[in-house]
Amino acid sequence: MSDNFMDEGFRRDESGWLGQDLRVFPTVGSTNHVLRERLKEENVPPGATIIALEQTQGRGRLGRSWWSPPGRGLYVSTLLYPPRLQHAGILSLLAAVALTDAVRRITNLTAGIKWPNDGIIQGKKYAGILVEAGTAPISWAIVGMGINVTGQVPGDIAHAITLEQAGAKKLTLELLWQALAHDLEARYESWLVEGNAGIIEAWRAYSVTLGQIVLAQGPFGQFTGRAEDVDEEGRLLIRHGSSLIPVSSGEVSVRAPDGSYAPSSGAG
Ligand code: ATP
Numbered sequence: 001m002s003d004n005f006m007d008e009g010f011r012r013d014e015s016g017w018l019g020q021d022l023r024v025f026p027t028v029g030s031t032n033h034v035l036r037e038r039l040k041e042e043n044v045p046p047g048a049t050i051i052a053l054e055q056t057q058g059r060g061r062l063g064r065s066w067w068s069p070p071g072r073g074l075y076v077s078t079l080l081y082p083p084r085l086q087h088a089g090i091l092s093l094l095a096a097v098a099l100t101d102a103v104r105r106i107t108n109l110t111a112g113i114k115w116p117n118d119g120i121i122q123g124k125k126y127a128g129i130l131v132e133a134g135t136a137p138i139s140w141a142i143v144g145m146g147i148n149v150t151g152q153v154p155g156d157i158a159h160a161i162t163l164e165q166a167g168a169k170k171l172t173l174e175l176l177w178q179a180l181a182h183d184l185e186a187r188y189e190s191w192l193v194e195g196n197a198g199i200i201e202a203w204r205a206y207s208v209t210l211g212q213i214v215l216a217q218g219p220f221g222q223f224t225g226r227a228e229d230v231d232e233e234g235r236l237l238i239r240h241g242s243s244l245i246p247v248s249s250g251e252v253s254v255r256a257p258d259g260s261y262a263p264s265s266g267a268g
Pocket residue numbers: 059060061062064065066067068118125126127128129146148153157158159160161253254255
């Protein structure tokens with residue numbers, strides 16, 4: 001069922017496939033969850049998308065919650081059928097690269113990425129991405145994004161910002177979705193043909209993490225080191241003493257040792 005009284009502005013023209021199958025809802029628990037339920041149906045096409053104007057149970061990585069108030073952000077999840085499941089980690093970086101492409105193209109803002117996939121502007125987070133993947137009935141991945149667009153983020157969410165607060169002018173949810181759908185489709189298609197290298201290269205150029213001292217927290221506990229690079233699978237390589245430790249996006253969170261996301265000057 002589509003709530004089509006409000007989906008006109010989100011509808012893509014016929015040239016693209018991503019987002020052609022679109023369902024827009026006034027409010028949902030989480031867009032990833034709604035799309036996951038749809039996977040139980042037969043023949044859900046690649047690019048099938050759920051947009052909600054509000055999420056009551058927006059989720060971030062590692063079971064964290066995502067503030068998703070009505071009409072102020074773009075809450076969107078898209079279904080992809082990547083050829084193999086081991087691509088879930090790289091899809092997380094791919095989604096962040098596509099989002100950054102889109103935001104830079106339609107605003108005057110120098111958006112950057114905190115590893116693996118947080119959208120950062122002026123050292124603050126404007127977007128979070130959650131990729132979920134599985135193999136039944138076939139290899140699938142859901143790319144979910146929560147993007148703060150208009151208004152102000154409440155003071156109790158530390159280091160957060162909306163695109164409007166950062167200086168974006170006349171930006172609507174519909175305009176942002178049109179740009180994002182285009183760029184996500186373009187990055188995904190190039191990746192299918194060319195593999196990970198192009199995504200990693202773009203990710204490095206947008207990174208606010210590389211070269212920084214980071215505190216990594218995961219199942220191993222925590223340690224501090226310099227973020228040196230990402231490998232071809234999108235794992236972050238952290239220099240700790242004489243070892244270079246690879247950490248993967250499914251389980252590790254990194255921040256600056258003082259708890260901030262990134263320096264507020266420079267890219268992002
Ligand atoms: P970290 O926040 O440490 O970088 P992470 O990348 O795993 O970790 P996410 O899963 O992307 O974090 O996002 C969840 C976190 O983001 C929450 O714990 C909260 O601090 C913050 N947050 C929640 N909602 C928003 C929002 N709308 N905008 C910015 N930050 C938010």
